[in-house]
Amino acid sequence: MFEFGDIRLRPIEREDLKVLHEWENDFEVIMYSRNMPINFVNMPQLEKRYEEWVKDEREQRFIIELVDSKEAIGIARLEHKDWANVRSADVGTYIGKKELWGKGYGRQITVALLEIVFNQLNMDRCEASSVEYNTRAHKVLEACGFRKTGIMRQSAFVNGRKWNRVYFDILREEYLKIRVELLKKVLGSKLDAYIEKHCSIKE
Numbered sequence: 001m002f003e004f005g006d007i008r009l010r011p012i013e014r015e016d017l018k019v020l021h022e023w024e025n026d027f028e029v030i031m032y033s034r035n036m037p038i039n040f041v042n043m044p045q046l047e048k049r050y051e052e053w054v055k056d057e058r059e060q061r062f063i064i065e066l067v068d069s070k071e072a073i074g075i076a077r078l079e080h081k082d083w084a085n086v087r088s089a090d091v092g093t094y095i096g097k098k099e100l101w102g103k104g105y106g107r108q109i110t111v112a113l114l115e116i117v118f119n120q121l122n123m124d125r126c127e128a129s130s131v132e133y134n135t136r137a138h139k140v141l142e143a144c145g146f147r148k149t150g151i152m153r154q155s156a157f158v159n160g161r162k163w164n165r166v167y168f169d170i171l172r173e174e175y176l177k178i179r180v181e182l183l184k185k186v187l188g189s190k191l192d193a194y195i196e197k198h199c200s201i202k203e
C-alpha cells in the first residue's frame with residue numbers, strides 16, 4: 001500500500017468489483033476517462049477482466065481510497081512500456097465518486113503516480129493521454145509538470161463528433177527539478193511525514 005497525503009493506493013481486490021461495476025458503467029466517468037461511454041460491462045465480464053489483470057505483469061492497477069475513511073473513490077493504472085533501453089510508464093486514473101471531482105484529489109493521485117514511477121520504480125519517463133474535451137484532466141497533468149507532446153487526430157467519436165486525443169509526457173530530470181515544490185503543494189502539512197517515510201530529499 002502506498003499512502004500519499006489524503007489518499008492510499010492499494011491493490012484491487014475481488015470485493016472491489018462491486019464498486020467498479022458502478023463506475024465502469026457510469027456514462028460520464030467513462031466518457032472522460034476512456035471516451036467510449038457506451039462500453040457497458042456486466043459483472044461476469046468484469047470478473048473476466050479481473051482475472052486478466054491478476055496475470056498481467058506489465059500493468060499495475062490500484063484502488064484509490066481515502067486514508068481517513070478507507071472509502072474507495074477511484075482507480076489508477078501504471079503500465080510499464082519499455083522501449084529499447086528507455087524505461088517508460090503510461091499512467092491514467094479516474095475518480096469514480098463524481099462528487100469529489102475538482103477538489104484536488106486528481107493532482108494528489110497524479111503526483112502519487114509520479115512518485116511511484118520515478119522514486120520507487122526508477123523509470124526514465126512517464127506518459128499520459130486524454131481526449132481533447134477533457135480540459136480538467138489536461139489542467140491536472142500540466143499542473144503536475146507534464147508537457148503536451150502531440151495529438152492523435154480524430155481518434156475518438158463521442159456525442160456525435162470526432163475528437164483528437166492529446167498526449168503528454170514528463171522526463172525524470174524534469175520531474176526531479178519540480179519535485180519538492182509539487183510535493184509541498186499537494187501534501188501540505190503531510191509533507192514532513194511523507195519525506196520521513198519515503199525520501200532522501202536534500203534540497
Ligand SMILES: CC(C)(COP(=O)(O)OP(=O)(O)OC[C@H]1O[C@@H](n2cnc3c(N)ncnc32)[C@H](O)[C@@H]1OP(=O)(O)O)[C@@H](O)C(=O)NCCC(=O)NCCS
Nearest residue numbers: 032033093094095101102103104105106107130135136137
Ligand atoms: C480528471 C480527474 C482525475 C481530475 O481529478 P480532480 O480531483 O477532479 O482534479 P483537481 O481537483 O486536482 O484539479 C482539477 C483542475 O481542473 C479545473 N476544473 C474543474 N472543473 C473543470 C471543468 N469543468 N473544466 C475545466 N477545468 C476544470 C480545476 O479548477 C482544477 O484546476 P486548477 O488546479 O488550475 O484550479 C477527475 O476529474 C476525473 O476522474 N474525471 C473523470 C475521468 C477522467 O477524466 N480521467 C482522466 C483521464 S486521462
